[in-house]
Amino acid sequence: MEDIVYLLPDSIANQIAAGEVVQRPASVVKELLENSIDAGGTQIKLVVKDAGRTLIQVIDDGKGMSVTDARMSFERHATSKIRTAEDLFKIRTMGFRGEALASIAAVAQVEMRTKRREDELGTILQVESSEIKKQEPLATKDGTSISVKNLFYNVPARRNFLKSNPVELRHITDEFHRVALANPEVAMSMTNNDLEMYQLEAGKLSKRIVQLFGKNYQQQLIPCDEETPHVKVTGYVGKPEFAKKTRGEQFFFVNGRYIRNNYLNHAVSTAFQGLLKEDYFPFYVLFVEMDPLHVDINVHPTKTEVKFDDDRMLYGVINSAVRQSLGSFNVTPSLDFST
Ligand code: ADP
Ligand code: MG
Numbered sequence: 001m002e003d004i005v006y007l008l009p010d011s012i013a014n015q016i017a018a019g020e021v022v023q024r025p026a027s028v029v030k031e032l033l034e035n036s037i038d039a040g041g042t043q044i045k046l047v048v049k050d051a052g053r054t055l056i057q058v059i060d061d062g063k064g065m066s067v068t069d070a071r072m073s074f075e076r077h078a079t080s081k082i083r084t085a086e087d088l089f090k091i092r093t094m095g096f097r098g099e100a101l102a103s104i105a106a107v108a109q110v111e112m113r114t115k116r117r118e119d120e121l122g123t124i125l126q127v128e129s130s131e132i133k134k135q136e137p138l139a140t141k142d143g144t145s146i147s148v149k150n151l152f153y154n155v156p157a158r159r160n161f162l163k164s165n166p167v168e169l170r171h172i173t174d175e176f177h178r179v180a181l182a183n184p185e186v187a188m189s190m191t192n193n194d195l196e197m198y199q200l201e202a203g204k205l206s207k208r209i210v211q212l213f214g215k216n217y218q219q220q221l222i223p224c225d226e227e228t229p230h231v232k233v234t235g236y237v238g239k240p241e242f243a244k245k246t247r248g249e250q251f252f253f254v255n256g257r258y259i260r261n262n263y264l265n266h267a268v269s270t271a272f273q274g275l276l277k278e279d280y281f282p283f284y285v286l287f288v289e290m291d292p293l294h295v296d297i298n299v300h301p302t303k304t305e306v307k308f309d310d311d312r313m314l315y316g317v318i319n320s321a322v323r324q325s326l327g328s329f330n331v332t333p334s335l336d337f338s339t
Contacts (some may be wrong), residue, residue, distance in 0.1 A: 031101075047191050101146075217283075238323055255289060
């Protein structure tokens with residue numbers, strides 16, 4: 001090859017970007033569910049076929065898109081969620097990078113149906129390998145439905161990297177759990193190969209936990225509530241005797257976003273010190289609310305790693321919140337979660 005600098009065509013640039021955002025079917029599920037949440041959906045349906053290999057569809061009753069926005073949404077760096085660099089420090093939405101739809105459409109066959117309440121007609125749009133194949137007016141209901149078919153059909157190397165269907169489905173349900181826990185006020189459902197896996201009514205967090213994980217969780221939840229001038233911590237921790245041998249059921253959300261953070265995990269587990277058998281991990285679903293100015297979510301394309309201005313302060317607040325709730329649970333042994 002001659003040593004000349006070329007600008008890559010968009011389709012290739014999008015495919016490269018897709019490598020970071022779309023690793024597997026579960027990544028598509030995460031991005032689409034988060035878009036539906038950002039759009040103010042109150043009912044969100046996830047339909048999956050063959051663990052997402054052949055179909056991932058998300059249907060919402062959110063605000064929908066205009067004809068122009070429907071087309072624009074597939075452009076890279078196209079977003080309605082931020083405008084300026086300062087906005088990066090005020091983010092309240094799940095999305096802001098404007099990369100997801102462009103990335104997904106670079107490595108799959110995508111069909112979008114969307115309509116805003118104020119419009120007479122909606123739009124249907126089909127995109128394949130970043131190319132718009134069709135855009136037409138369509139009589140459709142309010143909200144948005146996006147179908148992602150044959151993921152990685154044009155990237156065999158990626159397709160071959162996918163694990164077995166049970167493993168890929170497990171990743172999908174993990175993402176579904178995270179969004180469902182963070183948004184208990186939104187009704188959500190999930191089917192795989194026409195089999196209903198979840199049918200979640202809108203309600204309180206405690207009810208959502210029980211609907212997702214099982215009735216036996218009902219008696220195991222200890223509420224957690226702590227507020228300092230800079231941070232608010234809410235949610236539930238499981239009773240110590242309910243701890244398990246796997247780490248799988250530990251959830252941290254910062255401003256509504258699921259994050260992974262070993263340091264904060266440690267803040268919780270040390271609060272349990274002396275209460276757990278060795279190698280047992282407590283269940284928890286904890287929400288941290290803080291000024292977005294003090295947390296950088298733009299560390300990684302998937303946004304599950306974040307950086308805090310002051311993680312020692314946060315460690316302290318979480319640790320004390322969990323200690324407090326474990327302590328108060330000892331003096332009030334019976335709690336009512338029936339509401
Ligand atoms: P981001 O979420 O980072 O803005 P995306 O590529 O995920 O980027 O989406 C691009 C834009 O498309 C969003 O900013 C939003 O305006 C619009 N959009 C995507 N999904 C939906 C949806 N389900 N309902 C309404 N608008 C949507
Ligand atoms: Mg998005």
